[in-house]
Amino acid sequence: QSALTQPPSVSGSPGQSVTISCTGSSSDIGRYNRVSWYQQPPGTAPKVIIYEVRRRPSGVPDRFSGSTSGNTASLTISGLQAEDEADYYCCSYTSSSTYVFGTGTKVTVL
Amino acid sequence: EVQLVESGGLVVQPGGSLRLSCEASGFTFDDYAMNWVRQAPGKGLEWVSLISWDGEDISYADSVKGRFTVARDNSKKSLYLQMNSLRPEDTAFYYCTKDKGWEFGYYSYYMDVWGKGASVTVSS
Numbered sequence: 001q002s003a004l005t006q007p008p009s010v011s012g013s014p015g016q017s018v019t020i021s022c023t024g025s026s027s028d029i030g031r032y033n034r035v036s037w038y039q040q041p042p043g044t045a046p047k048v049i050i051y052e053v054r055r056r057p058s059g060v061p062d063r064f065s066g067s068t069s070g071n072t073a074s075l076t077i078s079g080l081q082a083e084d085e086a087d088y089y090c091c092s093y094t095s096s097s098t099y100v101f102g103t104g105t106k107v108t109v110l
Numbered sequence: 111e112v113q114l115v116e117s118g119g120l121v122v123q124p125g126g127s128l129r130l131s132c133e134a135s136g137f138t139f140d141d142y143a144m145n146w147v148r149q150a151p152g153k154g155l156e157w158v159s160l161i162s163w164d165g166e167d168i169s170y171a172d173s174v175k176g177r178f179t180v181a182r183d184n185s186k187k188s189l190y191l192q193m194n195s196l197r198p199e200d201t202a203f204y205y206c207t208k209d210k211g212w213e214f215g216y217y218s219y220y221m222d223v224w225g226k227g228a229s230v231t232v233s234s
Contacts, residue, residue: 038155045224045227048220048221051220089155091220100157103154
């Protein structure tokens, strides 16, 4: 049950795009389309922003998009805004009937 | 309003025990699987445990297996986490979360509702 691997931090200026990678294995990301992404602003509970790789819950801006390739999932934030500054976590359901989270990425808006 | 409210967080000594509770409202509790997720101070999210809607299917993270027990009482719309043999590394904020569950004829594996969390500190 090793955590999925994410870069510790990414940054961009307002209006730019940033992409966060999330690397797992053939037992999780590579096996199912059961990848979700969570946004956690400081001092708050996480909130889902992407589920099933690329689907957005109602109310989440279409600036957020997701994809996968092999054992790696990616979250792209297009048109970065100040309010996007937060920690982001990927998550996958696994072949062991468990969930596993990523190590987390801090997004900084310059 | 769909809501999850955790309670029971405390400061406890290493080796001690604690039970967390999570009370659900605003949805049909016994239709959904539930999870516990924790976050150590300044660290990332760690999934802890999952329990199916009827309590029949349960899974745990390796880090808590044999020490923690998840349970639910659907009549009380409540989820529980019994934590025994606590260690300093169990110090964390513990979140109760709801699985999205069945949607459009298939099961969606993600957590669509989160509580505000309960703080557990294991220290002498």
